[in-house]
Amino acid sequence: MKAISELLRATTARALPVVRAVTADKLTAPTPCPEYDVRALINHLLHVVVNFQALAAKKDSDFSTTPDRTAGDDWQALFADETSRLVEAWAAPGAEEGTTGSLGLPARTVGFMVLGDLTVHAWDLARATGRRYDPDPDVVAELGPAVEAMAPMAREWGAFGEAVRVPADASVFARVLATTGRDPGWSPR
Template identity: 65%
Template sequence: MTQTIGELLESAADRALPVVRGIDDGQLGGGTPCAEYDVRALVNHLFQVVVNFQALAAREEVDFDQVPEFVAGDWRGRFGDETARLVEAWSVPGVEEGTTGRMGLPARTVGLMVLGDLTVHAWDLARATGADFVPEESVVDELGPGLAAMAPQAREMKVFGEPFPVGEGASAFERVLAVTGRDPGWRPTETAGAAGVSGTTGTPGAAGAPGTTGTPGAPGA
């Protein structure tokens, strides 16, 4: 049975929260697999995605060009609060029906964008800070075909990089990362890696305003 976006986001948030909450202040200036973001900027971007996609679930207008400063005060605690609101927003009955966002994309597609951002950017932050991160299998199963379908448009919008070559033995999640342009083997000491996503699936609207994963979802869901 197909899981709802709300259920998938809840699973993704459960895996992402320990990564974000475990980031030490001394790690905020470190590099990430998203070349244009250090850890602080990527956390801030992910915050923006989580907040804006709450609004998209409610069919409200969002502006990804305005980037508030989220990484201040008890930002770790607030990230947990905002992800809970995201799950709640995408769990409302009927939320996956119709379209949302400036591009008028199907609502479930937009939901998959933020699912991609939350999952892929959690991996970005885990790699950047040395944390453990293993995504929920059901989330990866949903993101695989979802991000592959979004990829051509996402690359055209400069949200995804060119696909990274992986071998036949690559895992399903490594293939998801490769589709966004990321090197699944990226480590902080390396200079190679994907041009990031920040967010849908962090979003051609996914995986980024710019940020879909970059963000698959941002520029404009």
């Protein structure tokens, strides 16, 4: 069992090239998340990354509004900086212990929530922009059981859609995507 910070570092390393490759003309492209285009998904993901830094420090989070952080030219650098801060926050002593913020959930569960968001939304962005995204195998191995365990709560909160059926021989990551309500074969066409 790896530390959340190690898993986040591995996911960030794979997500950053996808985010850096998003061009202005792709910001209005659809994503596998029907409620988000690329711009809205990036803003959502940045908002998640910032709020889960606070949750790692056992502080409250504020998901009430999502600011537009893509308005300037430096949002990709901002994403790199904020994900680096996220990794640092979850590497701090005690970050994985006890309960976290107003969510009142075990800290490690909350860590897997942000790991799932970052991993799955990197795939969403890659699909939406025609990029390749291969998640870290160690991340997927640990994320699979965590996503399965969180699925009922995540569906109740509206964070996951209904599970999508996949073949019995689907990869672990395809099953993670399907559990979150995504079609692993989704294409913008």
